[in-house]
Structure formats: C-alpha cells, structure tokens
Amino acid sequence: MLRWVLIFLVVAVIAAIFGFGGIAGAAAEIAKIIFYIFIILFAISLVVRLMRGSGR
Template identity: 55%
Template sequence: MLSWTLTFLVVALIAGLLGFTGIAGAAAGVAKILFFIFLVLLVVSAIAGAVRGRTPR
C-alpha cells in the first residue's frame, strides 16, 4: 500500500510540474488518503503487537 502512496505522490508532482492542476490535485488527494490509511494500519499493528507481548524487530 505504501508503494501506491508513493506512486500517486510522484504522479501528483509530475502533473503539477506540467500544469495539470486537476489531475495533480486528485492524485495528491489519493496519495494523502492512502498515506493516512497506511499510518492507521501501522498504529493498529503496533498496538496489536504490544498487546500480544511481542517486541518490535
């Protein structure tokens, strides 16, 4: 999922440089949403690991 976030971020940057503001805004929005989903999953995973008593590797 992180790779999709980075892909949409790169698409947004390239589209922004070329002047496609609508496409850049949409790609940046998708990248932002995917980033926050990834962040929430990371936190949930860390909490689940702590509850189970495992230490991070």
C-alpha cells in the first residue's frame, strides 16, 4: 500500500514540475487518502496483535 502512496507522490511531483496543477493536486490527494488508510489499518492490526498476544 505504501508503494501506491509513493507512486502517486511521484506522479504529483512530476505533474507539478510540468505545470499540470489539477493532475498534481488530484494525485497528491489520492496519495494522502491511501496513506491515511494505511495508517488506520496498521493501527488496527497492531491493536489486534496486542490483544491476541504473541500467539506462541
């Protein structure tokens, strides 16, 4: 999932360099949304893992 964030950030930077403001803004927003989803899923998996214990 972080790979997609990096891809969209690179697209946003390249689009901004070439002056495509709309595309750059959209790509940056998509990257931000995917990053927030990643953080939420990471936190949920961390809490579930702590609740279950080490499993061994």
